Amino acid sequence: MADRIIDPEEYETDEPMWNPAMRAIPMPGIRKMVNLASQMNDVIHLSIGQPNFPTPQHIVDAHIEALQAGQTGYTMDAGLPELLTALCEYYSERYDRQLTEENFMVTTGATEAIYLALSATAAPGRQFLVPDPTFLLYAPLIRMNGGEVKPIPTRAEHGHQLDPQEVIDNIGMRTYGIVLNSPSNPTGTVYPRETVEAIVQEAAYRGIHVFSDEVYDHLILDDMEYPSVIRCTSDLDHVVVASSFSKTFSMAGLRIGWLISSQGHIRKLRRYHMFTTTVANTPAQWAGVAALRGDRSCIDEMLIDYRARRDRLVQLVSEAPHLTGYWPQGAFYMLPSLPPNVDGTSVALRMLEETGVCTVPGDAFGDSCPNSLRISYSTSMEQIEEAFERMIPWLAKQKF
Ligand SMILES: Cc1ncc(COP(=O)(O)O)c(C=O)c1O
Numbered sequence: 001m002a003d004r005i006i007d008p009e010e011y012e013t014d015e016p017m018w019n020p021a022m023r024a025i026p027m028p029g030i031r032k033m034v035n036l037a038s039q040m041n042d043v044i045h046l047s048i049g050q051p052n053f054p055t056p057q058h059i060v061d062a063h064i065e066a067l068q069a070g071q072t073g074y075t076m077d078a079g080l081p082e083l084l085t086a087l088c089e090y091y092s093e094r095y096d097r098q099l100t101e102e103n104f105m106v107t108t109g110a111t112e113a114i115y116l117a118l119s120a121t122a123a124p125g126r127q128f129l130v131p132d133p134t135f136l137l138y139a140p141l142i143r144m145n146g147g148e149v150k151p152i153p154t155r156a157e158h159g160h161q162l163d164p165q166e167v168i169d170n171i172g173m174r175t176y177g178i179v180l181n182s183p184s185n186p187t188g189t190v191y192p193r194e195t196v197e198a199i200v201q202e203a204a205y206r207g208i209h210v211f212s213d214e215v216y217d218h219l220i221l222d223d224m225e226y227p228s229v230i231r232c233t234s235d236l237d238h239v240v241v242a243s244s245f246s247k248t249f250s251m252a253g254l255r256i257g258w259l260i261s262s263q264g265h266i267r268k269l270r271r272y273h274m275f276t277t278t279v280a281n282t283p284a285q286w287a288g289v290a291a292l293r294g295d296r297s298c299i300d301e302m303l304i305d306y307r308a309r310r311d312r313l314v315q316l317v318s319e320a321p322h323l324t325g326y327w328p329q330g331a332f333y334m335l336p337s338l339p340p341n342v343d344g345t346s347v348a349l350r351m352l353e354e355t356g357v358c359t360v361p362g363d364a365f366g367d368s369c370p371n372s373l374r375i376s377y378s379t380s381m382e383q384i385e386e387a388f389e390r391m392i393p394w395l396a397k398q399k400f
Contacts, residue, residue, distance in 0.1 A: 024143035026136070029364025033348060037358045044387040046375045047358045049185065051250035051332070053305075056298040059249060062290030066283035073282060077270050079106025079258070080285040086292040087258060095230045102263040103236060105270055106285060108277045110215045110257035113242035115141060116269050116276065117211055117259060118179075122147030126176035128211075131162050133335065133365035133372075135185045135213065148174065153368035156337040159326040160187035164198035171202070177209045180229065183216040183330025186365045186374040188310075190220060190329040193227035200232040200239065210239045215257075216331040218248040218299050221307045224329070236262040247331070248299060249291045254284040306332055309377040309384060316388040317375075321395045332378040335362060338371045342400045348373055355390040 030047060037043045078084060084101040092099045107113040114137055122128065122145035130138050132151035139149045152167055154160040167178060178199060182191040203210045212229040220226050229239045244257030257280075259269060273279075313334055317325035323336040338344055344361035352358050362372030377384055 021144040024140045026140065030360050033352060033358055033360055036349065036352060040356060043356045043358050044383050045358045045379060046387055047360050048376050048378045050252040050378065051247060051302065052378045052380070053250040053302050055251045056249060058294045059251060059287045059290050063254065063283050063287035066286035071282050071286055075279045075282050075285060077274055077279060078266070079104065079280065080282065082289050083285045086289050090292050091230065091260065095228060097230070100263070102266060103260055105259045105266050105273060106280045107257045107259060107273065108280045109246060109255045110213065110242045110244035111137065112277055113257045113259045114138065114213060116272055117240045117242060118142055119145050120269060120272050121177060121209065125174060127172070127174040128177040128179055129167055129170055129175060130179045131181070132368040133186055133362055135181055136365060138179045151366060151368065154187065154189070156324065156326060156335070156369070156372065160184065160189040160335065162191055162195055164195045167199050168202045171206055171208060175208055177211055178203055179211045181213040183219060185216070185331055186333050187335045188328025188331045188333040190224070191227065193232070196227045196229055197232040200229050204233060204235060204238045212239060212241045214241055214243045215247050217243060219303070219306060219332065220330045221303065221310050222329045230260065237264070240265060245288050245291055250302065251287065254281070254287055256280055256284045256288045306377070309381055312381065313375065313377050313384060316384070320388065320392050322398060322400055323395065332376055334375050335369060335372045336375065337369070338373065339400045340371055342371045344370055344372050351391065351394060355394045357387045357390050
């Protein structure tokens, strides 16, 4: 069956058509699994990276109303003024600090925000410290633009927490930036305030920039205050935050995200934005205004479900032979480990072929956890239960 998967070599072609920088873009491990799964019947996906809830009705209504009201032209380059104001008020209140509309720029999802921030800053001679495992966008974007990636491994036995001292000890002469993603995709780890504060403060002291991907900032499953980098610094010149509506409001396909930074940085990035997507989708920006201004109890309702699934998943992983888990506090992922030296990719492929359960191997997210499987619990409790009914006997038969 493996020969039906797209050959990774196709992505590393030497064909003269492509900029050699394209070689920095790997064949995404997720795609590999999903391609294989698409040719099979009766697959249970524990591989999904987007919420499985419907978009709240008032957000859908606002989107449709905007279309019907003729809101189909370009907006201002920084974004729809009403959305910039809503974002500014929302963040100023949430983090109890006075931000202005000029601290924000609306983008096509957090993906564009991350693209703009990293590709506008990565350059030869500039090194970025990036936790490993981590979301697959950062390292290729840095490398495509000539930057250097220095992975900072996180460890399953520490719940994939980032050790701030290890980050600080790795800062060297070439270090230009530090990438953070909390809650993390693929681990679900939430960094405590002490970690974020120590890194942000050291970075500011050393003149290093922190790029913080906060798309899961509302998906915090334990009783804790979310430590955004915005809470941990008075000076936005050293931090760039990317976030979006995709996960919080289950509206990934509407593609609205944003950047938050100093006014000077935003002014620069607005010019670059003009050369990428010009502006984000206009009716979807109105949907975003409704998300921020409307009733936000929909988030609490989703959190109740995510929390119940997380609790059950941790229990199921502890019952599964050969899997070792930990306590993920956010997002909707967990990255349990297989025994050392077991190849997660071959386990994930065989498990998919033999049980129909689709997970994503850890090597899709970096080099430090090849013996792991990312499990997404953005699916129903019934699907999670059934997946483990298939996985547990299968794992029990494996001789690792
Ligand atoms: C950590 C992380 N950042 C960014 C994104 C992209 O978000 P958006 O849909 O807003 O582009 C994702 C999507 O899976 C993600 O997991």
